[in-house]
Amino acid sequence: MKKLQILAPDLYNAIFAKHEHRKGLPELECADQGVVMRFAPNPSGPLHIGHARAAVLNDAYVKQYGGRYLLRIEDTDPKRVDPDAYDMVREDIVWLGLGITETVTQSDRLSLYYDLCKQLIERGGAYVCTCNNERFRALKQAKCACPCRDEPVAKNLKLWGLMLDRTFKEGEATVRVKTDLDNPDPAMRDFPVFRILDSPPHPKVSAHVYPLMNFSVVADDHLLGITHVIRGKDHIANTRRQRYIYDHFGWKVPVYRHYGRMGIEGVVLSTSQMRLGIQEGTYTGWDDIRLGTLRALARRGISPDAVKNAVLAIGIGDTDISFSWDNLYAENKKIVDPIANRYFFVPDPLTLTIPGAPDHNAHAMLHPGDPARGTRTLEFKGTAMVPRSEITPESVMIRLKDLFNVNLTWEGGVPSFSYAGDSLEKARAAKAHIIQWLPEECAVPCTLLTQSGEITGACEPMVKNELGHVVQFERVGFAKIDSVNESGVRAYFTHK
């Protein structure tokens, strides 16, 4: 085979071309002239990783093919609208760096939907159904039409008017699309598209009749010229339902792609469950670092590009997957490692006095890969704080990094320490751990908050200058400096 490649490279390439590994996302059909896509969250809370997948995938395709990228706020269910979420969603999108070109909010567009509903009734594509829920459900299961289905258009228009003018109350009437009652999937049969809701009031508009998503989504996808829709496969049934509406209107259907369900190890992504946890005090807020919200990731020092890269690596496969923190952390480390300055953080410190050791200034590099950044200086004056876990009967020598070696001798379970010179070679030969340390005089109290609890310790004074930045605590891991004050430093553990 290799011989063929050398003798006739063209032939070889022609034969084996299809086996070149593709990079990036699969091509979209009908996208050569550019695309119009949308990210359409429900404003019930802040965005989480699950949203990020939809948002980033659509964003990537718009960037790949060129075109417009709409943010559409789907707030047509007042029961599931959190007034604060409008801003949170916007903030999260800014953080993610999406290339949104315009924004629409569905609650501003109710009259558009009402008009289209009237048209749909006029076309005989929908009817007002006054059956109660159970009755309709039974008829549907039996593939039978409900009595409302065959009423004349004029009567349906009249009933529609009664819905709009508040004659009908909640639950008394609904608009249904005529589909195929013989459809083997009961979920397809004459599904509802408008309902009446008396309460709760919508936070943004005064309304009584609300479109269901299958109607408002079709209306807006058409009105806004959406060409491609990428969304989770939990919408496959909705896509099929929506086709009935497109057909009634004679509209062109966008290209759909449905990706699989995504879970995340050890995290709840359900907005309602997160809200409950916050209300009960289990979580400190939407940005509690144990949550999978984007603001929680941001607080922990995960970069938006890491989220993007991790999500793009997953792609649009329709298999159900479980999102792994490892993969996100690996992406983040690529971004953060070259940037983060290095500092010492000593967890659970033990203070050593080292008789005979000379006072000495240690100069440790802020970043070993970038010496030009300079150094931090730590002045040793007889005592050093070290991680308690490093002082074990097994170790006979430790090396304080960038300083010198210390011998350990144990008597009756009590260690004593002595200066052992500053030869790095000796430390290596003795297999001494080279550990982080701090002069007691300048140690700053520092709490490192991890997803599994708090670690108290101390850090270098210069960490105070890193507020809001991600640093690397040597031999501990990356951390984002969350707050700095007289009592010390609080940092969130990012990952190792």
Added chain:
RNA sequence: GCUGCUAUAGUGUAGUCCGGCCAAUCAUGCGGGCCUUUCACGCCCGCGACUGGGGUUCGAAUCCCCAUAGCAGCACCA
């Protein structure tokens, strides 16, 4: 129950449409080594998968059937 979708290593992913290049790609993870005044970064080596069973075929991860498992929908949610 009815309807539909999916099934490649611990995790993610390529290959599946149009069967031979696949004793299966890449990343991550894990193990080992090198480098290194961090258990970071970098480099090298290794580990690890076609859900099971039939069938078609000279040849199947790829096509067909059955089974199993997972997921989704069957809401006046999105």
